[in-house]
Amino acid sequence: AQTVTQSQPEMSVQEAETVTLSCTYDTSESDYYLFWYKQPPSRQMILVIRQEAYKQQNATENRFSVNFQKAAKSFSLKISDSQLGDAAMYFCAYRREGAGSYQLTFGKGTKLSVIP
Amino acid sequence: AAGVIQSPRHLIKEKRETATLKCYPIPRHDTVYWYQQGPGQDPQFLISFYEKMQSDKGSIPDRFSAQQFSDYHSELNMSSLELGDSALYFCASSLGRHNEQFFGPGTRLTVL
Numbered sequence: 392a393q394t395v396t397q398s399q400p401e402m403s404v405q406e407a408e409t410v411t412l413s414c415t416y417d418t419s420e421s422d423y424y425l426f427w428y429k430q431p432p433s434r435q436m437i438l439v440i441r442q443e444a445y446k447q448q449n450a451t452e453n454r455f456s457v458n459f460q461k462a463a464k465s466f467s468l469k470i471s472d473s474q475l476g477d478a479a480m481y482f483c484a485y486r487r488e489g490a491g492s493y494q495l496t497f498g499k500g501t502k503l504s505v506i507p
Numbered sequence: 508a509a510g511v512i513q514s515p516r517h518l519i520k521e522k523r524e525t526a527t528l529k530c531y532p533i534p535r536h537d538t539v540y541w542y543q544q545g546p547g548q549d550p551q552f553l554i555s556f557y558e559k560m561q562s563d564k565g566s567i568p569d570r571f572s573a574q575q576f577s578d579y580h581s582e583l584n585m586s587s588l589e590l591g592d593s594a595l596y597f598c599a600s601s602l603g604r605h606n607e608q609f610f611g612p613g614t615r616l617t618v619l
Binding site for chain 1: 597605
């Protein structure tokens with residue numbers, strides 16, 4: 392079974408600074424997707440960024456970028472120019488590709504605080 | 508753009524009662540997923556449907572059942588409710604099983 396590990400239960404960052412959230416995963420599959428979801432106090436699950444495992448290029452979405460290291464099974468999220476609205480719980484998630492189930496497997500989450 | 512709709516948004520039940528949660532996917536989406544997020548926990552997959560057929564099953568208790576109807580909406584039926592069933596229940600939908608899942612706002616179930 393696939394597992395996703397987020398080793399940082401809580402992180403904090405100064406406004407306008409950069410922060411990196413860590414995620415590692417374990418899978419025997421070669422084809423899969425990785426995601427970062429943001430869950431603000433409203434509890435809505437918001438997709439921040441996604442990465443296809445077959446793509447070597449790291450995904451970027453405005454101030455959000457990932458460092459995907461397939462061999463190391465590592466998938467970290469970098470938030471640049473942090474804003475107060477970035478404060479939330481961040482979940483790393485895995486989804487296999489190919490035949491079979493397509494449910495998301497989540498890590499335990501990292502609570503990010505942004506200090507004004 | 509239309510989003511996933513879940514109803515009710517909040518539900519309070521007593522132990523041993525029954526609850527029904529509803530999910531209306533984004534128009535034309537044919538796949539629905541249900542997740543349960545306990546307090547301070549990560550979301551856990553319960554069950555999914557593709558084209559009105561159950562496609563996968565996760566950690567769903569036998570007391571729970573679900574189905575997807577001809578209009579693609581889905582209902583999660585929960586019986587003999589226990590205190591531990593108190594959680595946020597998310598529905599997500601996608602166009603095809605391979606594509607991105609869009610989450611609804613969740614239904615917060617409190618069992619007293």
